[in-house]
Amino acid sequence: xxxxxxxxxxxxxxxxxxxxxxxxxxxxxxxxxxxxxxxxxxxxxxxxxxxxxxxxxxxxxxxxxxxxxxxxxxxxxxxxxxxxxxxxxxxxxxxxxxxxxxxxxxxxxxxxxxxxxxxxxxxxxxxxxxxxxxxxxxxxxxxxxxxxxxxxxxxxxxxxxxxxxxxxxxxxxxxxxxxxxxxxxxxxxxxxxxxxxxxxxxxxxxxxxxxxxxxxxxxxxxxxxxxxxxxxxxxxxxxxxxxxxxxxxxxxxxxxxxxxxxxxxxxxxxxxxxxxxxxxxxxxxxxxxxxxxxxxxxxxxxxxxxxxxxxxxxxxxxxxxxxxxxxxxxxxxxxxxxxxxxxxxxxxxxxxxxxxxxxxxxxxxxxxxxxxxxxxxxxxxxxxxxxxxxxxxxxxxxxxxxxxxxxxx
Amino acid sequence: xxxxxxxxxxxxxxxxxxxxxxxxxxxxxxxxxxxxxxxxxxxxxxxxxxxxxxxxxxxxxxxxxxxxxxxxxxxxxxxxxxxxxxxxxxxxxxxxxxxxxxxxxxxxxxxxxxxxxxxxxxxxxxxxxxxxxxxxxxxxxxxxxxxxxxxxxxxxxxxxxxxxxxxxxxxxxxxxxxxxxxxxxxxxxxxxxxxxxxxxxxxxxxxxxxxxxxxxxxxxxxxxxxxxxxxxxxxxxxxxxxxxxxxxxxxxxxxxxxxxxxxxxxxxxxxxxxxxxxxxxxxxxxxxxxxxxxxxxxxxxxxxxxxxxxxxxxxxxxxxxxxxxxxxxxxxxxxxxxxxxxxxxxxxxxxxxxxxxxxxxxxxxxxxxxxxxxxxxxxxxxxxxxxxxxxxxxxxxxxxxxxxxxxxx
DNA sequence: CTGAAAGCGCTTACAG
DNA sequence: CTGAAAGCGCTTACAG
Numbered sequence: 001x002x003x004x005x006x007x008x009x010x011x012x013x014x015x016x017x018x019x020x021x022x023x024x025x026x027x028x029x030x031x032x033x034x035x036x037x038x039x040x041x042x043x044x045x046x047x048x049x050x051x052x053x054x055x056x057x058x059x060x061x062x063x064x065x066x067x068x069x070x071x072x073x074x075x076x077x078x079x080x081x082x083x084x085x086x087x088x089x090x091x092x093x094x095x096x097x098x099x100x101x102x103x104x105x106x107x108x109x110x111x112x113x114x115x116x117x118x119x120x121x122x123x124x125x126x127x128x129x130x131x132x133x134x135x136x137x138x139x140x141x142x143x144x145x146x147x148x149x150x151x152x153x154x155x156x157x158x159x160x161x162x163x164x165x166x167x168x169x170x171x172x173x174x175x176x177x178x179x180x181x182x183x184x185x186x187x188x189x190x191x192x193x194x195x196x197x198x199x200x201x202x203x204x205x206x207x208x209x210x211x212x213x214x215x216x217x218x219x220x221x222x223x224x225x226x227x228x229x230x231x232x233x234x235x236x237x238x239x240x241x242x243x244x245x246x247x248x249x250x251x252x253x254x255x256x257x258x259x260x261x262x263x264x265x266x267x268x269x270x271x272x273x274x275x276x277x278x279x280x281x282x283x284x285x286x287x288x289x290x291x292x293x294x295x296x297x298x299x300x301x302x303x304x305x306x307x308x309x310x311x312x313x314x315x316x317x318x319x320x321x322x323x324x325x326x327x328x329x330x331x332x333x334x335x336x337x338x339x340x341x342x343x344x345x346x347x348x349x350x351x352x353x354x355x356x357x358x359x360x361x362x363x364x365x366x367x368x369x370x371x372x373x374x375x376x377x378x379x380x381x382x383x384x385x386x387x388x389x390x391x392x393x394x395x396x397x398x399x400x401x402x403x404x405x406x407x408x409x
Numbered sequence: 410x411x412x413x414x415x416x417x418x419x420x421x422x423x424x425x426x427x428x429x430x431x432x433x434x435x436x437x438x439x440x441x442x443x444x445x446x447x448x449x450x451x452x453x454x455x456x457x458x459x460x461x462x463x464x465x466x467x468x469x470x471x472x473x474x475x476x477x478x479x480x481x482x483x484x485x486x487x488x489x490x491x492x493x494x495x496x497x498x499x500x501x502x503x504x505x506x507x508x509x510x511x512x513x514x515x516x517x518x519x520x521x522x523x524x525x526x527x528x529x530x531x532x533x534x535x536x537x538x539x540x541x542x543x544x545x546x547x548x549x550x551x552x553x554x555x556x557x558x559x560x561x562x563x564x565x566x567x568x569x570x571x572x573x574x575x576x577x578x579x580x581x582x583x584x585x586x587x588x589x590x591x592x593x594x595x596x597x598x599x600x601x602x603x604x605x606x607x608x609x610x611x612x613x614x615x616x617x618x619x620x621x622x623x624x625x626x627x628x629x630x631x632x633x634x635x636x637x638x639x640x641x642x643x644x645x646x647x648x649x650x651x652x653x654x655x656x657x658x659x660x661x662x663x664x665x666x667x668x669x670x671x672x673x674x675x676x677x678x679x680x681x682x683x684x685x686x687x688x689x690x691x692x693x694x695x696x697x698x699x700x701x702x703x704x705x706x707x708x709x710x711x712x713x714x715x716x717x718x719x720x721x722x723x724x725x726x727x728x729x730x731x732x733x734x735x736x737x738x739x740x741x742x743x744x745x746x747x748x749x750x751x752x753x754x755x756x757x758x759x760x761x762x763x764x765x766x767x768x769x770x771x772x773x774x775x776x777x778x779x780x781x782x783x784x785x786x787x788x789x790x791x792x793x794x795x796x797x798x799x800x801x802x803x804x805x806x807x808x809x810x811x812x813x814x815x816x817x818x
Numbered sequence: 819c820t821g822a823a824a825g826c827g828c829t830t831a832c833a834g
Numbered sequence: 835c836t837g838a839a840a841g842c843g844c845t846t847a848c849a850g
Contacts, residue, residue, distance in 0.1 A: 052605075052606065052607070053576075053605075053606040053607075053843095054605075054606075055842095055843060055844090056843065056844065057843080065820080065821090066820065066821050066822080067821095067843090067844080067845095068820065068821060068822080068823095068845080068846080069819090069820060069821080071844070071845055071846085072819095072820085072845090072846090075845075077845095077846095078819090079819085080819080080820095081819070084819080084820085096598075096602050096605070098570055098573045098574050098602075099574055099843085099844075100515070100574065100576070100842085100843050100844065101511075101571075101574035101575045101576070102510075102511040102512075102514040102515045102575075102576065102842090102843080102844090103511075103515055103826090103842070103843035103844035103845090104574075104843080104844055104845075105511040105826090105844090106509070106511045106512055106515060106825095106826045106827065106828085106842090106843080106844070106845090107825075107826045107843085107844055107845045107846080108826090108844080108845060108846095111575075120540065121530060121536045121539050121540050121543070121555065122533065122536045122537055122540050122750070124531065124533070127530045127531045127536050128531055130530050130555075131529065131530050131531050131557070134530070134556075134557055138564075143556075143571060144556070145554050145555070145556075146530065146554070146555040146556075147543075147552075147553070147554075147555075148540070148543055155547075161507060162510075162552060164507045165507050165508055165509065165510035165513075166510045166511075166520075167462075167509070167510065167511065189505075192505075193505050193507075196461075196462075196463075196505070197461065197462040197463075198461070198462075283750075283754075315751060315754045318754065319753075319754065340751075341531070341692075342724060342749075342751045342754070342755075344728075345692075345724045345727065345728065345751070345754070345755050345756065346751075346754050346755075346756070347754065347755070347756030347757070348756070462827095464826095464827060464828085465827065465828065466827080474836080474837090475836065475837050475838080476827085476828080476829095476837095477829080477830080477836070477837060477838080477839095478835090478836060478837080480828070480829060480830085481829090481830095481835095481836085484829080486829095486830095487835090488835085489835080489836095490835070493835080493836085508827085508828075509826090509827050509828065511826090511827080511828090512826070512827035512828035512829090512842090513827080513828055513829075514828090514842090515826090515827080515828070515829090515841095515842045515843065515844085516827090516828055516829045516830080516841075516842045517828080517829065517830095517842090
């Protein structure tokens with residue numbers, strides 16, 4: 001509290017001179033505008049004050065030209081004599097005029113706007129994708145709107161509806177999903193509706209739920225990434241690897257599980273050696289599932305490594321292992337997925353699969369904007385790679401290993 | 410509004426067979442609509458195909474009523490005979506009509522929209538605040554738009570301009586800032602301009618740069634939080650505490666430094682005992698600064714604890730300490746600020762100050778929406794508290810302690 | 819070079 | 835109960 005008074009006392013001398021004086025000047029500008037309009041404008045102006053925006057009419061009156069001229073000067077699409085131009089710009093500045101985007105959109109092509117729909121903004125992975133979309137959109141001079149569904153289908157539907165109403169030209173749906181019939185229907189509908197109005201749907205980090213819908217798909221090769229990290233574990237000598245954090249039906253997770261199983265099979269391990277814990281995503285899910293797993297085995301786990309469905313699950317797994325008095329990687333190796341920004345600060349630094357999330361977002365926009373006609377229906381796969389840190393080492397000798405597969409690698 | 414048609418669209422989807430079938434059916438609906446419109450509509454329809462949205466006119470024609478009736482049925486503000494109502498709804502559904510938000514905004518009050526402006530969405534703290542704003546906005550049926558400035562004043566200005574154009578009724582500027590004259594002027598202008606058009610500006614996590622501007626302020630008591638965590642370090646016996654991650658001129662950081670200094674002074678330590686490293690925020694800044702600090706002291710640091718400007722800086726500090734072969738908290742204690750989601754997963758789990766970021770965002774919206782007239786100009790301070798984890802313990806005996814203050818506490 | 823006018827897609831008094 | 839009409843604030847052919 002003392003800070004405020006302190007800060008103000010310190011910085012306010014300057015503020016007085018600059019900001020405060022500015023505010024007054026601006027206020028005067030408005031008053032002046034109201035009093036100086038012509039007949040018709042003046043009438044409106046009297047009803048002004050709070051809640052009325054300055055319109056092009058007022059700028060025209062003040063500049064002594066028609067609204068057409070103001071429009072032309074401000075949009076900058078026409079040649080205009082310097083004198084007229086100056087008068088208009090001056091009037092606009094004095095009134096602090098900003099065009100009404102709605103009126104403009106109604107007649108023109110509308111604002112170039114892209115909407116990113118994520119489950120939640122606080123998820124580091126989604127945030128990175130959103131940042132990528134935004135960065136790329138900004139590059140092209142487009143506005144980017146980020147919206148969160150909270151995982152609720154109804155809200156997702158409302159958001160897309162909203163985007164259609166607002167005239168978004170590009171809607172990007174981000175992240176893996178559980179594909180049920182309702183979902184397939186919904187997305188097919190989005191794609192069709194957006195396409196019918198000349199807008200575009202991009203599925204980012206998830207496949208097309210039905211073939212031949214007018215949507216662009218950009219996703220990571222989850223199966224390949226999972227295969228690679230599982231192989232990494234296998235080459236370190238692990239044979240009993242548990243996958244914690246599956247989410248049955250979810251496109252991204254199912255693909256990772258598939259990659260995990262494929263790697264196991266390729267190394268000659270029987271299908272039964274796969275152990276998938278379907279506990280879903282999130283730190284707390286990982287913590288809970290791993291705690292249970294450790295408890296079941298009564299201190300002598302029958303596995304030597306854990307493949308966490310994503311880095312947040314890995315965080316929970318790490319905590320559970322520590323809480324059980326075990327060490328990573330000495331007793332149990334752990335790998336994650338995504339390489340979230342703080343994964344290198346985990347204890348120990350996490351070995352994981354780097355999915356260039358921001359690039360995924362950028363690619364979504366770039367591809368959709370390039371050759372719009374042809375983009376729909378294409379499917380792009382982005383590569384990933386392993387980031388080796390300190391959470392993996394060869395399994396310890398002991399019962400866990402002995403009852404695993406053949407320790408040949 | 411969209412709610413009506415949206416729900417209906419969903420309902421219809423289920424009625425239809427499956428995703429794919431749905432898409433086809435919808436496609437037919439469009440074709441049918443084009444071919445079945447009346448004279449004028451038919452003309453337009455021929456130019457249709459890609460890029461044309463269905464309008465209220467077409468719905469009216471198909472339902473055999475006037476556009477006024479369609480408007481009334483869809484907006485749901487008027488009583489309508491069931492028969493008419495059914496015909497209109499049916500037509501709207503068949504054409505998959507969504508109202509043009511711009512046209513609607515032009516005549517009506519406009520969509521209730523709040524914009525959150527943050528530095529970047531990938532910062533966990535900002536993301537949490539944004540999520541709070543969004544959650545609270547959703548509660549009130551408002552749309553929430555998240556935009557990022559990347560720390561660029563020009564972009565911030567453009568975003569606010571954009572929000573004015575779009576008719577946002579609430580603009581929330583999030584996070585501490587470096588207050589220079591240009592900034593003060595800018596914000597005073599935003600406040601005035603927004604206020605003049607009946608919109609509202611909320612400064613969230615930063616003070617008002619000039620007194621008496623029409624803006625609502627909601628922020629944390631940074632000085633109190635910093636004072637508390639510094640005292641925590643002092644009570645553990647630390648006397649040589651370095652503040653790493655100051656950002657001179659930044660409102661939030663200056664307040665934290667002030668709280669740090671105040672706590673030191675209250676414990677009877679001389680002003681010189683304060684050591685502030687002005688390296689700015691971010692993990693890499695913390696890593697770099699701490700590495701340099703450790704290097705300077707050649708293995709025998711003249712401090713026993715570090716107060717990191719925020720948790721990301723703390724992550725960098727932790728890494729630097731580990732890289733130098735020292736341990737936290739045995740050799741050096743470290744505390745952060747904000748209690749970012751993964752702070753408990755740091756090595757060791759970080760003792761820090763919990764700033765309820767989501768609540769800050771919620772409060773911003775709640776306060777702005779409640780009693781709008783009176784809200785402007787008020788200033789709210791939210792409390793914080795210390796979260797004790799494992800990164801602090803009494804300082805080790807040795808040179809660092811001996812040349813500190815008197816070890817009495 | 820610049821106005822007057824039409825029209826974008828809606829909503830809402832105003833009259834039946 | 836429901837149409838015809840005015841009007842929201844712009845842009846853009848269309849005529850000077």
